[in-house]
Amino acid sequence: MDFPYVYYWNRQDRKGQFCRVTARGKMNSCCAEFEDGYKMITSRNAIRKRKAAPCKNCKDPIDDGHAEFCGMCREMGAGLSVLAKDRNNG
Incomplete structure (x- = not known):
């Protein structure tokens, strides 16, 4: 930050x-x-x-890499990370 x-x-x-x-x-x-x-x-x-906003799924503070450690957020955000990789490659 x-x-x-x-x-x-x-x-x-x-x-x-x-x-x-x-x-x-x-x-x-x-x-x-x-x-x-x-x-x-x-x-x-x-x-x-400055405090990180709480995650709507697990109530943990959201920081850089939160989805890597949060199981619920990783499942929900998996499609987004694949989409971002496709944009960068194509």
């Missing part, structure tokens, strides 16, 4: 956007960079660690 945090405050219409911390300052401040390249100095209370 390039942007491991979520901005929680509603400042400059950035609430809910993903960001990363590029620098930490004194007095609990930080420089947050958003996906569109915008940077702002803000309080570190305004950002939270």
